[in-house]
Amino acid sequence: MADVLTQMKNNSELMVALSYTALLYNNRYIAEEVIELEEIVDKLNYEMGKKILSKASKVSTPEDLLSLIHITEATEAIADAAAEIADIVTRGIDAHPIFKEAMKETDQIIARVKICSKSIIIDKTFQEIKLQSKTGIYIFLVKRDKDYIYSPKKNFTVREGDILYGIGMESGVEKLQELANCKPQI
Amino acid sequence: MAKRRKVSRPFKYKPISVKDLLVEMKDISELMVDLAYSSILFKNKEIAEDVIELESRMDELNYRIRITAMLASRSVEDAERISAVLQFASASEKISNAAGDLSNIIIRDMKVHPIVYEALEDAEQIIEKYEVSSKSKLANMTLKRAELGSKIGTYIIAVKRKTSIKYNPSKGFVIREGDILIARGSNTGLEILKSICSGIKTKW
Numbered sequence: 444m445a446d447v448l449t450q451m452k453n454n455s456e457l458m459v460a461l462s463y464t465a466l467l468y469n470n471r472y473i474a475e476e477v478i479e480l481e482e483i484v485d486k487l488n489y490e491m492g493k494k495i496l497s498k499a500s501k502v503s504t505p506e507d508l509l510s511l512i513h514i515t516e517a518t519e520a521i522a523d524a525a526a527e528i529a530d531i532v533t534r535g536i537d538a539h540p541i542f543k544e545a546m547k548e549t550d551q552i553i554a555r556v557k558i559c560s561k562s563i564i565i566d567k568t569f570q571e572i573k574l575q576s577k578t579g580i581y582i583f584l585v586k587r588d589k590d591y592i593y594s595p596k597k598n599f600t601v602r603e604g605d606i607l608y609g610i611g612m613e614s615g616v617e618k619l620q621e622l623a624n625c626k627p628q629i
Numbered sequence: 630m631a632k633r634r635k636v637s638r639p640f641k642y643k644p645i646s647v648k649d650l651l652v653e654m655k656d657i658s659e660l661m662v663d664l665a666y667s668s669i670l671f672k673n674k675e676i677a678e679d680v681i682e683l684e685s686r687m688d689e690l691n692y693r694i695r696i697t698a699m700l701a702s703r704s705v706e707d708a709e710r711i712s713a714v715l716q717f718a719s720a721s722e723k724i725s726n727a728a729g730d731l732s733n734i735i736i737r738d739m740k741v742h743p744i745v746y747e748a749l750e751d752a753e754q755i756i757e758k759y760e761v762s763s764k765s766k767l768a769n770m771t772l773k774r775a776e777l778g779s780k781i782g783t784y785i786i787a788v789k790r791k792t793s794i795k796y797n798p799s800k801g802f803v804i805r806e807g808d809i810l811i812a813r814g815s816n817t818g819l820e821i822l823k824s825i826c827s828g829i830k831t832k833w
Contacts, residue, residue: 449752452752453754509739579779596817611779
């Protein structure tokens, strides 16, 4: 049960970060990823609801489960709000340039970089390429096919097609794009 | 029940840029979520009440952005773009409301189920607090120089100094001995931060 809630929290927070990034770059791919995650969170929410109810029938003081209901509802609400932000991008409204300015003022920029063929970092570990000291970007997530790998370790080996998510300064993002041999998808 | 019910007081219209409003709404809503989870983890009413306080600040920002948006619209194109701004503002407000609901668990003295702690402690991003010891290299260092974000992936969401708490400290904030840092990050990153705060680790 705890693992379902953990996943909900992880996904909802990832969605918020990604939705801001989608706005910043007016990027449909990222926005669609948020929408996909929203479906996952919906399923987890349903699962969590069933688990709470079945637990409630087995304990003598079901009100002890109230905190679980509150947290589940809150993470679901956060995920929904993130999807609404992503929706601005998927609807194709020429997102106001003001978003770009606003997002740049917050000091953490989230980068999303795909590793393309002939990138010099394919089959190398983060440690070998000294990614962090070279770019100043902290990679917090890698998407490989349909899987999300959170907080990859130093000995993580980069493969072609991986999508790296990192936090850092904008100058670092450009360096990372060079290493990845991919132009940003717009 | 909640200790106090918010009373909406009248806001006075002041011209302010939409960009500034958006930045503040984004920053406050993110901060509120982090603080709400930490109020539960640390069973801290003080932090929980601050979340509720920030919620009314969000209400005010939302009001201001609506007024500013209405005044800015001159054409259909304007209106379309501004609707996006309003959608963003309403989503940020939803996030902040969710954070307020989380804090209410603590404010209403609700019993926190052990599964909640299990789930929060296993989460990817967790929140911890550490005291900066006199031996720590962080003492008298600015957050900018410390580069905790890009080097170890941990973010200082608040600093407790004596009786006051500074939320969202800026880059120029100087860390002092005895400060309690409330930080968000992965388990690995926070372990490193812990040894930096205690002075065991001097390079990162």
